[in-house]
Structure formats: C-alpha cells, structure tokens
Amino acid sequence: MTTPKTKAPRASLNQLAVPIGVVGIVVMMVVPIPTFLLDLLIAMNITFAVLVVLVSMYVSRPLEFSSFPSLLLIATLFRLALNISATRLVLSKGFAGNVINSFGHFVISGSLIVGLVIFAILLVIQFVVITNGAARVAEVGARFTLDAMPGKQMAIDADLNSGLINDKQARIRRREVAAEADFYGAMDGASRFVKGDAIAALIITFINLIGGFAIGVLSKHMPLSEALSSYSLMSVGDGLVSQIPALLLSVSTGLIVTRASDSDDMSTVVTRQLSSQLKALQIAGAAAVGLCLVPGLPKIPFLIVGGGLLVIASRVKQNGPPKAEETEAEAATVSAAEVPDTPEALLSQIMVEPLELMLSPDLISLVDGAGADLLDRVRSLRRSLAQELGVVMPPVRTRDSLDLPHATYAIRINGVEVARGQAPTGTVLAIGDDLDGLPGQVGHEPVFGLEGKWVPVELRGQAELLGATVVDRSSVIITHLSEAVRRNASRLLGREEVALATKSLKNSHPTVVEDLTPALLTLAEIQRVLHALLDEGIPIRDLVRIFEALALAAKSGTEPDRLIEAARNALAPAIVAEHSVDGHLDVLTLDPQLQQTIMESLRPGEGGPQLVLPPDLAESVVATARQRYTEATSRGRHPVLVCAPQLRLPLRRLMRMTVPEMPILSYTDISAGTARIDTVGVIEDVRNAVL
Numbered sequence: 001m002t003t004p005k006t007k008a009p010r011a012s013l014n015q016l017a018v019p020i021g022v023v024g025i026v027v028m029m030v031v032p033i034p035t036f037l038l039d040l041l042i043a044m045n046i047t048f049a050v051l052v053v054l055v056s057m058y059v060s061r062p063l064e065f066s067s068f069p070s071l072l073l074i075a076t077l078f079r080l081a082l083n084i085s086a087t088r089l090v091l092s093k094g095f096a097g098n099v100i101n102s103f104g105h106f107v108i109s110g111s112l113i114v115g116l117v118i119f120a121i122l123l124v125i126q127f128v129v130i131t132n133g134a135a136r137v138a139e140v141g142a143r144f145t146l147d148a149m150p151g152k153q154m155a156i157d158a159d160l161n162s163g164l165i166n167d168k169q170a171r172i173r174r175r176e177v178a179a180e181a182d183f184y185g186a187m188d189g190a191s192r193f194v195k196g197d198a199i200a201a202l203i204i205t206f207i208n209l210i211g212g213f214a215i216g217v218l219s220k221h222m223p224l225s226e227a228l229s230s231y232s233l234m235s236v237g238d239g240l241v242s243q244i245p246a247l248l249l250s251v252s253t254g255l256i257v258t259r260a261s262d263s264d265d266m267s268t269v270v271t272r273q274l275s276s277q278l279k280a281l282q283i284a285g286a287a288a289v290g291l292c293l294v295p296g297l298p299k300i301p302f303l304i305v306g307g308g309l310l311v312i313a314s315r316v317k318q319n320g321p322p323k324a325e326e327t328e329a330e331a332a333t334v335s336a337a338e339v340p341d342t343p344e345a346l347l348s349q350i351m352v353e354p355l356e357l358m359l360s361p362d363l364i365s366l367v368d369g370a371g372a373d374l375l376d377r378v379r380s381l382r383r384s385l386a387q388e389l390g391v392v393m394p395p396v397r398t399r400d401s402l403d404l405p406h407a408t409y410a411i412r413i414n415g416v417e418v419a420r421g422q423a424p425t426g427t428v429l430a431i432g433d434d435l436d437g438l439p440g441q442v443g444h445e446p447v448f449g450l451e452g453k454w455v456p457v458e459l460r461g462q463a464e465l466l467g468a469t470v471v472d473r474s475s476v477i478i479t480h481l482s483e484a485v486r487r488n489a490s491r492l493l494g495r496e497e498v499a500l501a502t503k504s505l506k507n508s509h510p511t512v513v514e515d516l517t518p519a520l521l522t523l524a525e526i527q528r529v530l531h532a533l534l535d536e537g538i539p540i541r542d543l544v545r546i547f548e549a550l551a552l553a554a555k556s557g558t559e560p561d562r563l564i565e566a567a568r569n570a571l572a573p574a575i576v577a578e579h580s581v582d583g584h585l586d587v588l589t590l591d592p593q594l595q596q597t598i599m600e601s602l603r604p605g606e607g608g609p610q611l612v613l614p615p616d617l618a619e620s621v622v623a624t625a626r627q628r629y630t631e632a633t634s635r636g637r638h639p640v641l642v643c644a645p646q647l648r649l650p651l652r653r654l655m656r657m658t659v660p661e662m663p664i665l666s667y668t669d670i671s672a673g674t675a676r677i678d679t680v681g682v683i684e685d686v687r688n689a690v691l
Helices: 002-030 035-058 068-093 098-107 112-161 167-219 224-257 266-275 278-293 299-318 320-338 343-350 361-366 374-389 457-465 473-487 495-508 510-516 523-535 543-554 560-570 572-579 592-600 615-634 645-655 667-672
Strands: 355-359 397-400 408-413 416-422 427-431 441-444 451-456 469-471 584-590 640-643 664-666 676-683
Touching: 002 068, 035 068, 035 098, 035 224, 068 167, 068 224, 098 224, 112 167, 167 224, 278 299, 355 361, 355 473, 361 397, 361 473, 374 397, 374 473, 408 473, 416 473, 427 457, 427 473, 451 457, 457 469, 469 473, 495 510, 495 523, 495 543, 510 543, 523 543, 523 560, 543 560, 560 572, 560 645, 560 667, 572 664, 572 667, 584 592, 584 615, 592 615, 592 645, 615 645, 615 676, 640 645, 640 667, 645 664, 645 667, 664 667
Parallel strands: 355 397, 584 640, 584 676, 640 664
Antiparallel strands: 355 408, 408 416, 427 451, 427 469, 441 451
C-alpha cells in the first residue's frame, strides 16, 4: 500500500511541471519580479542551456531527444520573459540584478564599445552562422525524411511479408519511421524560433539602450555621460546574459539536426574517428611544429600544440595493432555471419520455402517501385485466406529469377512449381470480346481461363468502353496466388501449424483439446484429417466442432476414413451452406441401379474402402459425371454430386483426377442442411447407349 502512495504524487508532479512552468513564464511577462528572483532565473536559464547542449551531445540518435522541439520553444519563451522582466527593472529602477550588473562590468570590462562589439559578434555567430545553418539542415532533413517515408514503409512491408520480421517488429519500425518524420518536421519549425529569438534580442537591446538613455536624461535628469554609462552597460549586459544561453540552444539545435551516426554518442564517435587517422595527426603535428620556423611567429604555442598532436599520434600508433586486430576479428565475424559454413547455417540455407513467388527481373517493379502494391495485397490475401479457410498462409518469399522468361511469374509450394503466368510490364489484362481493335498480346485469365488481351495501360479506358473487364497486373498475380493456395492448402498445413492451432484452441477451449490429444489422437492423425478436409475445399475454421467430432469417433477406432467422415458430419450444415445459392442446393444424383452396382464393387483396402469396377464402367461413370457437371455449369448452376454415405469417399477418390472441382456430398450431409434440393442431372450407366 505504501508504494502506490509514494509514486502517485511523483507522477502528478511530472504531469504538472511543464504546464506550471509555461503559466509562470506568461506571468513573468506581465508581473514585476524582484531582482533576487531575476538573478535566480537567469542562473537557471544559463544552466538549463548547458544541460541541453550536453544532452544533445550524448544522445546516440535524435529520436532519443524527441522532446527537443517543444523544449526549444519553451526555452525561447522563458528567455524572452527574462528579457521583458530585465527591461522593466532597467527602465524603472536603473538596476536589474547582480548577474546583469556583473556581466556589464566584468565581461565587457566596463566599456560600452567593448560590450556592443562582443554583443554584435555573438549575435552574428548565432544568427548568421549557427541558426541559419541549423534551419537549413532541419529543412533539408525534414524534406528528405518525408520523401523517404514510402520507401521505408515498403521495406518494412517487404521484410514482414518475407518473414524477416514479425508483426510486432513491423509495428515498432513503422512507429519509428513516423516518429522520425514528425521529429524532423517539428525541428524544421522549431529552428525558426531560434532565428526569431536572435532578432528579438537585437531589438530588445536597442530599445533598452534608447529607452534607458531617454529615461536617465529626461526623467531622472542625469548627465548625458552618466546616463549613457549606467543604462547602456545594463542593457548590453542584459543582452549578453540572454545571448549566451540562446547561443547554447542554437548549438544544441545544430547538433541534433546534423547527427549522422546512431551507434554511439557524439563525443565517442568524434574522438574515435579523429584518433583513427594516424597520418592526419602526424602531418598536422609536424605542420604545427614547422610553423615555428617562420620568422616573427611565437614558437612556444606552436611547439605545445604540435608536440601534443605528435604525442597523441604516437599513442594511437601504439594502440593501433590491437585495434586493427579487433577490427579484423569483427569483420571476420560479420563475414562468417554473412557467409556461414557451419552445418546448422548451411541447413538453414538449403531449407525449402513453403511458399514462393518467383518474378522475372522485369517484374521487380511490382514490389519495388513507384505505386508498387503487390506486397500489400499479399498481406491482405493472408488475412482473407485465414478467415476463409482457417489456414494461416505462410509468408510469401518474393524473389527474382533469371531462369524465368520475360514478363513471367511462377508460384512454388515446397520448392515445386504449381502455377505460372504472365504479366507484361506497362499493360493491363482486358477480358472480354471484340478486343481485336486494340493492340496488345493475347493472354488469358489464369484462374478461370477466360480469353483476354494484355493492352497498354494508356488504353485502359478504351477497353472499358468496349465492355471489357480490365484487371491490373498485381490483381492477376494475387488472384492466381490465392487460387494456388486454395488448391494446395493441405500442403501448406504443416505439423507446426497444427500444433500452433491446437495450442491456440486450448487457451479458449481447454476441455475440448484435452479430451482429444494426446489421449486419443496424435497431432499427426489430426493433421491427416485436416488435410483431407482441405483437399475437398472444406474450411477448418471451426476447430471446436472438428475436435469434438474426432473425440467421439476416436473412441471406437482411429481409422482415417472414419475420422474424416466424422469431422465432415460435424461440419455438414456449413458444407451445405457453402454450396447453396439463395437457399437452393443444385445436385447431381446417381441412377439407383448404377449406385447399387457401385456399392457391390466396394472392397476393403489398406487406405480404406476401394471401388473395384470394370474399367469400361469406371470410364463411363467418370465421363458421364464430367458431362453432366459441365452442362450444369454452362447453365450457371453449381451442382454437387450426392451419393450414399459409404460411397462418398471412394467415389471422391475416383473423381478427383478428372473432375476435381465437383464437390461430392452424402445423403447424411444434405439432410443436416436446410437448403432446398434441386436436381439438375442424373448420372447413368451409358455403356449400352454407347454401344
């Protein structure tokens, strides 16, 4: 109970410190303050400026001091408030505190001319040299940072899609890119504060000189020389007191915006880089010593400086070989990391990628160029397929391949090419009729095989006027990739993915998982069932229903076919709904006599029940099924073949080589659904008709 009580006030003070400080600064501008408090605030201002300079030197990268732009505005406002308070005291009482008085007599040696010259030099250094340079660097840095944002975002997306980083790392890197752009944009504006502050300091000092002299002569009837000496020294002292912290903050601004190294603090980097140049140190030291030979020049200063550089060079030389060895060792380590020859590293290099998208060199612009959105679409595809199939698509390794022909892409799964297509550069795919009048290369839509033509991008509008459907290259590739993944989803569902899905399900439904595995089924047996479901195009999103059905079926045996059918029965309503259109299910049925003949041909086998049909009958059944299915689809129907439960799986094995797109359901499946059955064809034994 004591810890929260001690931390809560500290947190509240941190939250109130800046607002209270800003309000206090505004109050200083309108309320007179005593000279003692002004001395304290001036000392605080100078110390704070020194602190900011030191922090600017010791941060390793600008974003570590991301509050600097806001801090610069507050410091500038604070300094202007001190100028106003000092001006009020100078003009009203003729005394603005011991700090300003000391600067007026000690720093400028009691001479108005010396004070004005020093003040002018400081103003030129700050305004002309440091402030203008920092403002220019901040402006260029902001412009380059904003221009580089799309490229950095694309690089992050590319690393994410290729699996080099995860989603959390990608979010962190995106936040860093956005924060960097915001920081340099804020620095571009904050540098204007420093420039305005320098101008304001010049004007305030001039007003103090004229106003003080006028008050001293006209109001207090002081002699001209006394009024000039008194008020001018305090005015110049006030200007110097304000310009010293202003100069320090200008230096801090320059240090922040000119940082080019983020590996270490500036002092370490500068010291290391200067001391690493042995020849430069030796030549500079010898040159300084050589200047002693010039007649009339003092010899001791140049001997001290030159000798010091030569001593430093000798120490660097003594420490050189170990440093060189360390550098070589580091280089060897990096080289070993880049080109490893250990068995583990070689094994990691030769591992087959689950999913690859190979692009010919001329198609690299799809992933690395202006307007490239292929990687973004791949990421969206992963989300949509996960929601549709219940399978998380592995990261797509996008690579270029010199072996591919011009304008060609290829899709590989587990190192084996499963699809290939074309996407010529500078074109779009127009799908439709009456495209003979358009120039371009004849092509086809890779998934549905629709005829089309690759026409120049400039003719897109003309193709649309002709009634064609126009698809860009990225859409063609993504559509092809999604279809390839759907058809090969089972090959992408590995043991690790099954274990991960099981672990995730255990977090929400622990009892369901504990009842099934490892007591009844192993992960390998569960994976076989999920593979079979995916091979038939059945989503496995509802793992709860699947695991519950498998737990019940596994108590009577672990034959694969029994487990697969049990899982299908649990998903039957969803399967029927998937193939229904507006509550209607189009079906193809088997002729009762043919179905009886097929049932009589069932024989047990190692892989489950097998159909032992005469070759001519098997050929007739397959040909008739393909013909009826094609006729129905040509009429815009999407039928499923319905048969007895014991025939469904063997019949599926018979049909999948010739009519893989035709779903096969059992009477049990459709009875679990609520769709209305519409028979669109009957499959018969047509051998006698052919004869």
